[in-house]
Amino acid sequence: MPKLSENSINKLKNNLKEKGYKLTPQRRAVLDTIIENEGNHLTAEELYDAVKVVCPEIGLATVYRTVLLLEELKVLCKLDLSDGCSRYELIHEEENHQHHHLVCTNCGKVIEVEGDLLETLESTIEEKYKFLIKNHSVKFFGLCSDCNKK
Amino acid sequence: MPKLSENSINKLKNNLKEKGYKLTPQRRAVLDTIIENEGNHLTAEELYDAVKVVCPEIGLATVYRTVLLLEELKVLCKLDLSDGCSRYELIHEEENHQHHHLVCTNCGKVIEVEGDLLETLESTIEEKYKFLIKNHSVKFFGLCSDCNKK
DNA sequence: CTCAGTGCAAACCGTTTGCAAACGT
DNA sequence: ACGTTTGCAAACGGTTTGCACTGAG
Numbered sequence: 001m002p003k004l005s006e007n008s009i010n011k012l013k014n015n016l017k018e019k020g021y022k023l024t025p026q027r028r029a030v031l032d033t034i035i036e037n038e039g040n041h042l043t044a045e046e047l048y049d050a051v052k053v054v055c056p057e058i059g060l061a062t063v064y065r066t067v068l069l070l071e072e073l074k075v076l077c078k079l080d081l082s083d084g085c086s087r088y089e090l091i092h093e094e095e096n097h098q099h100h101h102l103v104c105t106n107c108g109k110v111i112e113v114e115g116d117l118l119e120t121l122e123s124t125i126e127e128k129y130k131f132l133i134k135n136h137s138v139k140f141f142g143l144c145s146d147c148n149k150k
Numbered sequence: 151m152p153k154l155s156e157n158s159i160n161k162l163k164n165n166l167k168e169k170g171y172k173l174t175p176q177r178r179a180v181l182d183t184i185i186e187n188e189g190n191h192l193t194a195e196e197l198y199d200a201v202k203v204v205c206p207e208i209g210l211a212t213v214y215r216t217v218l219l220l221e222e223l224k225v226l227c228k229l230d231l232s233d234g235c236s237r238y239e240l241i242h243e244e245e246n247h248q249h250h251h252l253v254c255t256n257c258g259k260v261i262e263v264e265g266d267l268l269e270t271l272e273s274t275i276e277e278k279y280k281f282l283i284k285n286h287s288v289k290f291f292g293l294c295s296d297c298n299k300k
Numbered sequence: 301c302t303c304a305g306t307g308c309a310a311a312c313c314g315t316t317t318g319c320a321a322a323c324g325t
Numbered sequence: 326a327c328g329t330t331t332g333c334a335a336a337c338g339g340t341t342t343g344c345a346c347t348g349a350g
Binding site: 043061064 | 313314315316317323324325
C-alpha cells in the first residue's frame with residue numbers, strides 16, 4: 001500500500017505542478033482513499049464518507065471537483081453501472097482502453113474482466129463503418145456464479 | 151408506416167389487456183411517436199415535445215410513466231448514451247440482445263451496429279467467470295467517418 | 301359505475317455552481 | 326501576497342411521486 005500510494009502521489013504532484021494546480025490535503029486524501037478501495041467502484045457519496053474519516057472538514061463539492069480533476073489528469077475514470085450514479089476507478093497505465101464489467105442483476109456484484117478481447121470486433125467495425133474507435137464501454141448483465149447456483 | 155404501426159398497436163392492446171391495463175390515447179400517441187421516430191433515439195423530453203403535437207394536453211409525467219410501462223412490456227428499451235439522459239428505442243423481436251452503438255464524440259451522431267458479434271467473447275466470459283450473461287450494453291466512442299476526414 | 305390513468309406541481313437526488321473565506325506556493 | 330482551492334448553500338436538470346380529477350372498460 002505505501003509503495004503504490006507514494007508512487008501515485010508523486011506522479012500526481014508532478015501532474016498537478018505541470019498545470020499550475022496545487023496538491024492540497026483534500027486531493028491527497030481523495031486519491032489515497034481511492035487507492036485503498038481499489039476494485040470497490042465507489043460512488044462520489046461513498047468516497048465522500050470514506051474521505052471524511054481522514055479529513056472530516058471536506059465538503060461533497062470538493063470530492064466532485066477533485067474527482068473531475070483526477071479524471072482530466074487521466075488518473076481516474078468514471079464508471080457507469082446503470083444504477084443512477086457515477087463511480088470512479090483508477091486507470092492502470094498498461095491498459096489502453098477501459099476493461100469490461102460483469103454486473104450481477106441479482107446481488108449487484110461487479111466483476112472486472114481483464115484484457116479486452118474486442119480487437120476483432122473493433123477492427124470489423126472500424127472497417128465496416130469507417131468509424132475510428134477511441135474507447136468503449138462494455139457491460140454484461142446476468143447472474144454471477146453464486147446467484148446462478150441457487 | 152401504417153402496417154407496422156397497426157401491428158404494434160394491436161400487440162400492445164393485447165399485452166395491456168392481459169395485465170388489466172388500459173389503452174389510452176396517450177399511450178397510443180407515445181407508441182406511435184416512437185415508431186415514427188425509429189432510429190432517432192429520442193429522450194423523454196424530445197418524445198414529450200413530439201407527442202404534444204398530436205396530443206397537446208399530455209404531461210411529461212405521463213410520458214415517463216408510459217415509457218416505463220412499455221419497457222416492462224418489452225416493447226421498448228432504455229438506452230444510455232452517456233450524455234445524462236435516457237433514450238428509448240423499439241425492441242425488434244428478432245434480436246435476442248440489445249445491439250451496439252457507435253457514438254461520435256465530435257458530432258454526436260449515433261450509429262447502430264447490426265448483429266452483435268460478441269458470441270465468442272460472451273462464451274469465453276461465461277466459461278471463465280461462470281457468469282450467465284442475460285444482456286449487454288456495448289458502446290464504442292470515437293470519430294465517425296465524416297468527422298475523421300477533416 | 302369503477303378504478304386505472306392523467307395532469308399538475310412539488311419533491312427527489314445526484315451533481316454543479318457562486319461566493320467569500322482559507323491556504324498552498 | 327497572489328491566485329487557487331475550499332466549504333457552504335443554493336441552483337440545476339432529469340426523473341418520480343402525491344393527489345384530486347378524468348375517462349376507458
